[in-house]
Amino acid sequence: MNTRTGSWPEPAIGGLPRTIVAEAAVLPGGISAVKLLIDGDGRIGSVTPSNELTAADRAEADLVIPAGRTLLPGGVDTHVHLNEPGRTHWEGFATGTRAAAAGGITSVIDMPLNSIPPTVSVRALDVKLDASLGQLSVDTGFWGGAIPSSLGRLEELWEAGAAGFKCFTSPSGVEEFPPLDEDQVLRAMREIAGFGGLLVVHAEAPQHLVDNPPPSSKFADFLLTRPERAEEEAIRALIDGVRETGCRTHVLHLSAATALELIADARDEGLPLTVETCPHYLTLAAESIPDAAPQFKCCPPVRDSGNREALWQALGEGLIDMVVSDHSPATAEEKFAGNGDLMRAWGGISGLQVGMTATIAGALSRGYTLEDVSRWTSRNPADLVGLRYRGRIEPGAFADLTVWDPSHAWAVHARDLQHKNPISAYDGLQVTGAPVLTVLRGQIVAVREAGPDGADHVRLAPPSGREILLAH
Template structure:
């Protein structure tokens, strides 16, 4: 008789190979081994049958998360950050090279970050390296140590230890990265446009803040990235696209065959500038949340494939940094804590537009896995893939209460918002790391996340 599997999950709706089907998913040694018929008899040590109303989907891959440990652990940290991920159906995060101290711009900095993460991680964690002026010319050692690519800012990052690149330095970074087949991921706002637009002027009015970081800042910076990609042949990814006015040049670059990809974020898809109250600095992020028409165009670009994926850009801080300015958008820290609610937030907005859940899975599971070269291992339910699974109830709703989130600092732009989509169980490599008890209490397993390294050169969307 065949040895029992470690786990079998039966569901009337499993998302696999691009469609929903009734199936029994059998897991051994953390890997999906078999997709069988729903009623098939399969020996297993643990069997789970999902009730009506719950679907089985792959774990979310969030390729844009600021954990901030070490150095600014009071802002987040691997314990709280990865618990928030697990509670939100996120089974893999890729950590940004800032705002930790030291930043992940050297092999030594990466080693410090990995040592901090390893004993605490409730989900799998990979790492981006950083491209700053002082690290140019020495990026290859980080690449060889397994980072998934290199983050660069084209305007001030907000922290002194991670300065931005000039246009000439951007081109030098692209040349260097092209030499070893790497990937540059870019915060694309042009500092000259920001300087001319009053980005250093105080105001409690949200629309003043939006005007201080105009569409043109993104358009010009993205134009520099596209020109650099065309010249160097390097791959580049535009982070957190906010401005729909940049979409035409992105479409043209893709039509030209340039290796450039783009993401947007849950907050740009959920909110509109006109509904954000003055002084509500929990909504501050850079680039900013723009108007309703802009939001509609971002959704259109997701649907037609111009925008490749959605990532949270979870960028937390202490409540003091977020709120002590008296509502001054210049002084408040710019970043939105959205890791735990990213999946339901995007699904809620998609559902309202008649967009099916399978498209959200494409943007939040498959797309980030492809960007990071993890396709076949992460972001899908198929034989040979990691058994990172989520029991998700798409029609159940809940109200976000920031005080109840797992994030270290109980600050959220989604506070008080009703969302559809409840995560009931998150499995990492076939083991439950989060479950929602019948009484509504969150149950977490001991940390079991692994530290991921890029293997080979499999990248691309």
């Protein structure tokens, strides 16, 4: 597994390096050369900074990450729709978590929809756990759902290990996961605050959405059906609820930069509110999206380039805490329903494997650093769901790691991605930089390499021994 010679070597899939030396690693105190000792349980036993390394350390290491590449904490993606059981033809534990590993993600938290049954009870959580057995390529946890029928019974799901509770303030797109009205959101907040839980919210106010719009293939027409005001008003109501109840609350997939002033005021007030955005909002721009291209449709929608840059600025200022994928795949039948009619197409972007790459590329081009990206994609999402031993390189943390190669030029082809349906808004994206090695609890689980055809290939370890991340 030694990587000291020439080009990137071929580490053994499933290998268990106990000593890792990196010429550059993102540590809590900054980027430094480092030596890591990995314990038998897959945790980092010690971290030795550069000024204490010797030539012997490098020579004796099981795995050396050479100069020019950077060792990062593995990504923690807290917004993933794996859809199993019930809609496994859209995605599934096997394919979704393989995509995560290939993209440098070592932990995911699965949303309570679009699986059937949705994860709104302890029984439904048990169904999820049974379905996931033997299929996971990365460690996986689960959100619970707050729907009208599950209110009053949320604490038992929290005690069973749910990371928190997702609700919608507008229709979710699937009948089995109905939204909460404003009074029900307040009821959920009071209940969750009572046991110290977490509410995560798809925040769009239904009164500002266009119901039953006429058919159209024009992206500009779709954009008008979900205006910024819908996000603003839903977030305003959420903030009022947080103020009243003290419930720890998280805004999912912020798209509308016009809501940032509300968020800034809530932060100044000291309210327990956190916010995420997604790689597609930071990468794409509405004016560049072609018509009749449902692979770009998501809810809330991708907005214009000025909005995109305002989201980047908010990330830099700390108003937005994290970047996660909102990986929401579907079949071609669902995605291209209506033959290009964007009003009928399924709204969701498949970005789990590409999200970290797109975020790093966009961040570096704007003067941000790998330390910034690591905070947004690893540490802060881990902290949101209480995974205090993940998303960081420090003693006691799990050895969940990825290696970033800034010189690895490649093109994204949807057909080559690991997720089940070869549909992606990133198809055709030309990228310089890629995660080329993923380590999960000390085990090498993914290696990216150029194949004999010149295209990128990712070798993956078989799913075995992955942890279920049940909290509390």
